[in-house]
Amino acid sequence: MKRIILFIFFIVGIVFLGNSQENSGFSKNDSLQSLLDISNNLTYKYKIKESLEYAIKAVNYAYQLDNDHYKAEAYYLMAYNYNTLVDYKNAEQYFRKSLEYAEKSSDSLLVLWNYNGLGNVFSEGYKDLESSLDFYHRATNLGKKLHNPMEYMTPVINLAWVYIDIEEYDKAYPYLVEAERLVTESNDIQGFCEVRYLKGRYAFGKKDFDQAEAYFKESIELSKKHDMLLELSYLYKASAELHEKLGDLPAAYQDMKLYNEYKDKLYDKERLKQIEVASISFNVDEYKREIELANREKDYQISIAKNNRIINLISIIALIFLLGAAFFFFIGYRSKKRLNNVLKDKNLQLSEAKSEAEKLTQAKSQFISTVSHELRTPLYGVVGITSLLLEDKDILEKHKKLLDSLKFSGDYLLNLINNVLQISKIESKKVRLAKTPTNLFKLSQNLLNSFEYQAKSKDNVLILDVDNKLPTSLNVDSLKLSEILINLIGNASKFTENGKIWLRIKILALEKNTIKIRYEIEDNGVGIPEDKKDFVFEKFSQVDRESNKLEGTGLGLSIVKNLLTMMGSKIYLESNEGRGTKFYFDLELEILKEEHKLAGAKRNNGATTVYRRILVAEDNKINQIVTKNLLNLIGYDCIIVENGFNAIQMIKKEDFDLVLMDLNMPYLNGNEATKRIREFDKTTPIIALTAAELGEVEEECIAIGMNDVINKPLNKGDLRDIISRNLL
CATH class of the missing domain: 1.20.5 (Single alpha-helices involved in coiled-coils or other helix-helix interfaces)
Incomplete structure (x- = not known):
């Protein structure tokens, strides 16, 4: 939460910077000041790209005028925008440039805010608390000289916050006392709530739980009165941790509900939409600029x-x-x-x-x-x-229907997130092929079976047609191929009712070590109009969306096209409106000997018959509940710890058959914990739990000694399979 507080203070600082110009002894330029004002206003609207453009123009203009103060202001805006984009490397670079010119122009206020900015970069970005504290101390010393409680209050609160975060409560206390005096003098309601929150955390750290609860309640009542969504979100989270420590789980659960409620209000859909539009517009604008420069050349x-x-x-x-x-x-x-x-x-x-x-x-x-x-x-x-x-077999039918709808919505949103992330990775060329021995018949059969429920709900028949001469083991990236087929089968199911959907594998050419096959996905649904065929593979393209009720983002076919291009193939389309659609593509694959371990085989659907103990390292309380219940459902007993340090201690004291290790945890993350465990335990299987893309973390996890990686959110089948595979 410290970073968000800095964000709020940064915005206030821009206003003070504008006011300080009258006393800084330089000639004011209306045109240049207008560029800075526009850039600053655009940051409030999360139009980061446009704000950066105006800031860069302001830098260039400031160099033409050779005005150090304006250079400092423009570089500060650039640094602030990069900090918003969590690009800490560029944020640090431009904060330092702004600091250089602020010192040249003797603008103490700009110097103070750049110290704060650098403190934020090193604290939240680089996790370098020593450097962060150094910058905050510089800002504090400078704030005393300015004789302005509002400016001096910012680094004081940040210093108290950092020391509490690292649990050095005795060092935090003097700054808490000073911060309380400053917020009282300045009558700053928001600052008062933050200080009460920090004093509550201080009392919590000192085991004075009654005092901590009193501070939290006082701050919550005041934040509610003034509708402070940000403060309410982290106050309820802290209160939930306190009630959990006291063993009052109902109160902790209620606090977590309120925390999620206020967090959702804080990050509303419109704000996320603006950020998404701003980030997606980057590629388009930069592409136009490259075309313009190419034409000039x-x-x-x-x-x-x-x-x-x-x-x-x-x-x-x-x-x-x-x-x-x-x-x-x-x-x-x-x-x-x-x-x-x-x-x-x-x-x-x-x-x-x-x-x-x-x-x-x-x-x-x-x-x-x-x-x-x-x-x-x-x-x-x-x-x-x-x-x-x-x-739960005893659940009422009306509740079951509501839960089915909730799960469908959750799965749909997860699929949307995965599609957006996949498009981003493809565009940034981070996707790599990973070929494995694969049984295409079993892989295709399993994928088609996964659409059985959806097919029954729309009275569709699924048909698998595979050439009998298809070899058992082929070398192919089964994950990428599965993603292609899931998008194409899902597309066919979306546009077909009371019909048939065919998945065919045809052999075009067969030699000793290679085979050329053709995948066909055909339906007899609504078909695609002739004038729409050229656009269906473009991002966010949908056929006649305004006249039908079909859902989707329009990303699936674009992902299919890009993945097939990576695999050296191309997608083809045949369709007649009202008669159906057929997509097909060709792959040339290497034939492998059958002793290779095959991807695509069916999972073991039975529960385990052997008693096993599993250690789960997971800091999120909700995730702990879900993981524990899933393990119980498939027949495993588990013990849960909240961080990597506790996991190491537990493994030293007791024997476990397997460890499920979350990668992002406080105190000691999953990667560091695994490295230390492997120093004294080389055999216990460790499986990484991550919400990140597998391709981004898998190589590093295997390199440090983990045995496997599984993606959140977990489902019972995948969790059972990966545990069984690593316990064999």
């Missing part, structure tokens, strides 16, 4: 070619007119040299623009990845608890 190339023809013509004339040859040659040489210099400058500008585009693309990908991870974590609780409730 082309124009210069044409200009050079034209001048070269003139030079050649002059050379021919020079053979006839010897006296004029030297003169015309000199003119041509000068012209060519000048144009070459211009071309070099343009090429340099193009290179710089390309570099900036790559930085923005990287920031966008990191932002989408972070948001996707944060959305997956609460979804695990929603989907997991719903699945557990559906396992």
